[in-house]
Amino acid sequence: MHVLTLRINGDCLKVAAPAHWTLLEVLRYELGLTGSKQGCDKGDCGACTVLVDGKPRLSCLVLGSLAEGYEITTIEGLMPAHLCAGGEGADPVQDAFDRCGALQCGFCQPGMMLSARALLNENPSPTRSEINQALSGNLCRCTGYTQILQAVESCVADAVGEDR
Amino acid sequence: MLRLPAFELAQPETIEAACALFAEHGERAMIVAGGTDLLPNLKHELYDIDVVIALAGIPALDDIEMQGHGLSIGAMTPLARVAASPDVRSHAPALAQAASLVAGPQHRTMGTLGGNVMLDTRCQWINQSHFWRQALGYCLKKDGSVCHVVEGGKKCVAAASNDSAPALMSLGAKLVFTTTDAERSLPIEDLWVSDGIYNKSSKPGEILTRIVVPLSDSRHRGAYGKLRDRGSIDFPLLGCAVRLDLDDEGIISDCDLVMVALQARPTRVKKIAESLNGVRIGTPEFEAAVEEVARRAHKQCKPLDNIPGDMDYRRRMIPVYVRRTLLAAAEGGGPVHHI
Numbered sequence: 001m002h003v004l005t006l007r008i009n010g011d012c013l014k015v016a017a018p019a020h021w022t023l024l025e026v027l028r029y030e031l032g033l034t035g036s037k038q039g040c041d042k043g044d045c046g047a048c049t050v051l052v053d054g055k056p057r058l059s060c061l062v063l064g065s066l067a068e069g070y071e072i073t074t075i076e077g078l079m080p081a082h083l084c085a086g087g088e089g090a091d092p093v094q095d096a097f098d099r100c101g102a103l104q105c106g107f108c109q110p111g112m113m114l115s116a117r118a119l120l121n122e123n124p125s126p127t128r129s130e131i132n133q134a135l136s137g138n139l140c141r142c143t144g145y146t147q148i149l150q151a152v153e154s155c156v157a158d159a160v161g162e163d164r
Numbered sequence: 165m166l167r168l169p170a171f172e173l174a175q176p177e178t179i180e181a182a183c184a185l186f187a188e189h190g191e192r193a194m195i196v197a198g199g200t201d202l203l204p205n206l207k208h209e210l211y212d213i214d215v216v217i218a219l220a221g222i223p224a225l226d227d228i229e230m231q232g233h234g235l236s237i238g239a240m241t242p243l244a245r246v247a248a249s250p251d252v253r254s255h256a257p258a259l260a261q262a263a264s265l266v267a268g269p270q271h272r273t274m275g276t277l278g279g280n281v282m283l284d285t286r287c288q289w290i291n292q293s294h295f296w297r298q299a300l301g302y303c304l305k306k307d308g309s310v311c312h313v314v315e316g317g318k319k320c321v322a323a324a325s326n327d328s329a330p331a332l333m334s335l336g337a338k339l340v341f342t343t344t345d346a347e348r349s350l351p352i353e354d355l356w357v358s359d360g361i362y363n364k365s366s367k368p369g370e371i372l373t374r375i376v377v378p379l380s381d382s383r384h385r386g387a388y389g390k391l392r393d394r395g396s397i398d399f400p401l402l403g404c405a406v407r408l409d410l411d412d413e414g415i416i417s418d419c420d421l422v423m424v425a426l427q428a429r430p431t432r433v434k435k436i437a438e439s440l441n442g443v444r445i446g447t448p449e450f451e452a453a454v455e456e457v458a459r460r461a462h463k464q465c466k467p468l469d470n471i472p473g474d475m476d477y478r479r480r481m482i483p484v485y486v487r488r489t490l491l492a493a494a495e496g497g498g499p500v501h502h503i
């Protein structure tokens with residue numbers, strides 16, 4: 001067992017885990033943060049995506065110990081971060097996914113929304129092809145993607161509207 | 165759920181410490197760079213090791229430096245950075261393009277160029293869970309004595325599937341390997357051996373520290389073409405890297421064409437200089453030469469039933485991708501892929 005010090009969703013947490021546990025396993029089975037999904041568990045699907053220093057990464061392929069020293073954001077941290085930054089309600093990405101019906105079973109959603117959030121932080125007005133590219137590592141087997149892309153575009157439209 | 169087998173994780177802070185650990189544990193240890201190949205393979209129980217040595221805590225392995233003799237890229241440089249680097253894009257377009265087409269965005273942020281060069285070979289009968297492999301019957305690459313691809317085969321023919329490999333080969337790159345007491349520079353040509361079990365000449369204890377690409381001038385043209393099922397995530401069903409060096413008049417003075425995802429080592433298409441050298445790009449003569457090279461590639465390259473994707477289809481796509489990638493390189497374009 002190693003005692004890891006992880007910065008997750010703004011909290012500094014100490015957690016004991018074996019050296020061969022992935023960040024995803026530490027999140028789900030030590031910290032009870034089950035929002036990050038264990039889909040394929042081998043890097044194919046993107047359901048386990050979390051943000052590491054703002055960049056989407058696959059937590060099923062990151063060893064827990066190697067996540068020390070980084071700022072990790074899981075889906076559980078999205079709304080609190082938005083509220084801390086002075087926003088109201090859920091993160092606009094979550095709101096848009098809800099409004100556009102961008103989900104069926106919901107399994108891909110946490111990863112999908114985190115990839116979308118990372119994209120919009122870096123590029124507030126992406127084109128359709130930039131959105132496609134940014135979400136291309138997140139697979140969805142239900143929606144056919146159309147509403148997901150519409151949700152991200154609707155976020156962009158809202159943000160641009162607010163700026164005007 | 166796919167659990168990792170138990171191992172000790174070492175997190176050295178210097179390259180010397182990493183080399184010492186690797187020398188101490190030898191075959192019982194493996195390096196983890198971005199982990200996007202090592203971790204799935206460990207989860208599939210493809211390696212019997214006790215120690216994983218992480219390079220992530222070692223500074224100065226993730227930079228791209230212009231040196232007098234070439235572009236020196238630290239082994240830990242993420243693929244996304246290789247793909248976006250203005251220096252790589254201008255001096256080694258085929259490499260930038262290949263890096264941009266590896267897997268999906270998360271893999272390119274996590275995965276490193278060093279890890280891509282050192283990627284294990286792939287086969288549809290081996291990149292599976294232990295349960296699956298046990299049910300089918302083990303094969304030569306791990307635990308078994310038969311090959312499911314070549315009946316009666318005594319040699320593993322799992323495919324080199326790293327997109328950077330043909331690009332680096334076409335560019336004449338050199339690899340710097342570091343051990344406890346030495347550093348050696350190896351032409352990438354000499355890394356590969358035709359054995360799918362381990363397709364490299366490097367030994368346990370050797371750490372790839374830098375990849376050096378010779379500088380090219382403004383008349384260098386290069387491109388990468390990649391066939392895959394989905395426009396994201398998938399490994400190559402075929403990869404094709406082209407280098408064309410032009411003289412002042414736009415006449416080809418030297419060229420290279422290397423393919424990947426066929427056999428255990430990346431494959432150079434032979435005798436293409438006979439068709440292309442001395443030909444001016446953009447002329448009908450050039451188009452005829454391109455057709456000739458496409459025919460040569462089709463003749464020389466024979467996909468096997470090692471990776472997914474129908475092998476007849478993959479063979480038919482060889483001249484298509486060779487043609488398109490050569491034309492893209494001549495125009496200063498690329499990458500060539502289907503979306």
Ligand SMILES: Cc1cc2nc3c(=O)[nH]c(=O)nc-3n(C[C@H](O)[C@H](O)[C@H](O)COP(=O)(O)OP(=O)(O)OC[C@H]3O[C@@H](n4cnc5c(N)ncnc54)[C@H](O)[C@@H]3O)c2cc1C
Binds near residue numbers: 284370397
């Ligand atoms: C879903 C999926 C799709 C993928 N698609 C592609 C694809 O299309 N094309 C492609 O090329 N790859 C693909 N990959 C594989 C992988 O993501 C990339 O090849 C990546 O570049 C590997 O780099 P890494 O840093 O993650 O390597 P790691 O997994 O850390 O290491 C890979 C291997 O190299 C060894 N190694 C790593 N660094 C060194 C070093 N410095 N010295 C000595 N040995 C070292 C490791 O021990 C290990 O055996 C895919 C992976 C997944 C999970």
Ligand code: SF4
Binds near residue numbers: 304311470
């Ligand atoms: S090529 Fe044959 S021996 Fe090698 S991994 Fe595939 S089935 Fe196994």
Ligand code: FES
Binds near residue numbers: 039043060
């Ligand atoms: S669970 Fe990590 S990519 Fe599928």
Ligand code: FES
Binds near residue numbers: 102104105142
């Ligand atoms: S909504 Fe079911 S996987 Fe995307």
